[in-house]
Amino acid sequence: MSYAELAAAARGTIGPHCRACPVCDGRACAGVMPGPGDKGVGRVAEKNWRAWQALSVNTDTLHEPFSADTSATVLGRELSLPVMIGPVGDVQRHYGDVYDTMGYNRCVLEAAAEEGTLAWTGDGLDASIMTQSCDLISELGGAGVPTVKPWDDATLMRKLDEALAAGPAAVAMDIDAAGLPFLRGQEPPAGAKSAEKIAEVAARCHDAGSRFVLKGVMTAAAARRAAEAGVDAIVVSNHGGRVLDGVPATADVLPAIVAAAGEKVEVLVDGGIRSGLDVFRALALGARACLICRPFVVAAFGGGAGGRARLPGAAAHRARRHHGDVRRARGGQDRAGRPLGLAHVLLVTCAAMRPRRPAGLIWRQYCGCGQNL
Numbered sequence: 001m002s003y004a005e006l007a008a009a010a011r012g013t014i015g016p017h018c019r020a021c022p023v024c025d026g027r028a029c030a031g032v033m034p035g036p037g038d039k040g041v042g043r044v045a046e047k048n049w050r051a052w053q054a055l056s057v058n059t060d061t062l063h064e065p066f067s068a069d070t071s072a073t074v075l076g077r078e079l080s081l082p083v084m085i086g087p088v089g090d091v092q093r094h095y096g097d098v099y100d101t102m103g104y105n106r107c108v109l110e111a112a113a114e115e116g117t118l119a120w121t122g123d124g125l126d127a128s129i130m131t132q133s134c135d136l137i138s139e140l141g142g143a144g145v146p147t148v149k150p151w152d153d154a155t156l157m158r159k160l161d162e163a164l165a166a167g168p169a170a171v172a173m174d175i176d177a178a179g180l181p182f183l184r185g186q187e188p189p190a191g192a193k194s195a196e197k198i199a200e201v202a203a204r205c206h207d208a209g210s211r212f213v214l215k216g217v218m219t220a221a222a223a224r225r226a227a228e229a230g231v232d233a234i235v236v237s238n239h240g241g242r243v244l245d246g247v248p249a250t251a252d253v254l255p256a257i258v259a260a261a262g263e264k265v266e267v268l269v270d271g272g273i274r275s276g277l278d279v280f281r282a283l284a285l286g287a288r289a290c291l292i293c294r295p296f297v298v299a300a301f302g303g304g305a306g307g308r309a310r311l312p313g314a315a316a317h318r319a320r321r322h323h324g325d326v327r328r329a330r331g332g333q334d335r336a337g338r339p340l341g342l343a344h345v346l347l348v349t350c351a352a353m354r355p356r357r358p359a360g361l362i363w364r365q366y367c368g369c370g371q372n373l
């Protein structure tokens, strides 16, 4: 099943807030919360998506043929592709009754594990959500990333320990969730966390043999503080626009954050990534891997047992097919101020924007081999 077919099937089963659009671009559900939309005037989800589309991709087919390989090492694991399924909490409330959060987590954790990648699970006011998802991750040999909210200290440490006991690929915290409307004034309380607290959390994860990821980093300064605090990875994310209206698109802040994060921190990104081509764009801007979130909910509602596992595979297929290079509109110059002529394709752009990884490698992995375009 293609994604368009999955979305069409979901239209019969998904709740009233989500239109299960053929391209999940944030337009039909702008401002719809509860539901899958974004906060306030509701333009951030769409802005995320548009920012990837604005990055031009060019072709250069004059090279030796080779086989494309989308595998990637992320959070210390070998994944079949640098795409993971992002966390969604409170699924029933936002998408309707077919899946509760637990059912949805089971669906994506199993689907991701079958495809050789990872799903992340969300957290909520109901403590059983974390308990159940950690049980499942443990059953799957740690193939998952439980994402803990920035709760008050006692709750945070209790949930961290619960997550660590599952032996997961990593434990994450969506630090930006403190701004979610659904958590305001609730029990347990959630709020901002200092760099010292993050360092304590990272150390606790390391002591337990796990990596720690901070999700919701949107500035270079925050990336530097996260790196100093000892986090292993960050997710450049604005929570799909659900936390604060008017924030920039993740694609627009990604290059500066990659530069600030330093060599030791893996930079992941989410927000409006919808195709293999968008994955390619994100990698070309310096991300190690991406998270895709809302489309997997639609796929789960539309696909049932047959369709739900296919989306990561479909993204990999598209990524392999994308044959080209990325030229970011930077006034025609690379970072060092050298002019970017039309012939200075991927290699120049990636060398300038993604110093950690040889540009040729990205080329080999994502540009395909010139066949079956």
Ligand SMILES: Cc1cc2nc3c(=O)[nH]c(=O)nc-3n(C[C@H](O)[C@H](O)[C@H](O)COP(=O)(O)O)c2cc1C
Residues within 6 Å of the ligand: 035, 036, 037, 048, 086, 087, 088, 089, 090, 094, 121, 122, 123, 147, 174, 215, 237, 238, 239, 240, 242, 270, 271, 272, 273, 291, 292, 293, 294, 295
């Ligand atoms: C309904 C809904 C629930 C979400 N719940 C969580 C959550 O529990 N934890 C979290 O870290 N992010 C959560 N997110 C944010 C996503 O993980 C992701 O950052 C965001 O949707 C952007 O990715 P996308 O554009 O691919 O959807 C949620 C998003 C939606 C739409």
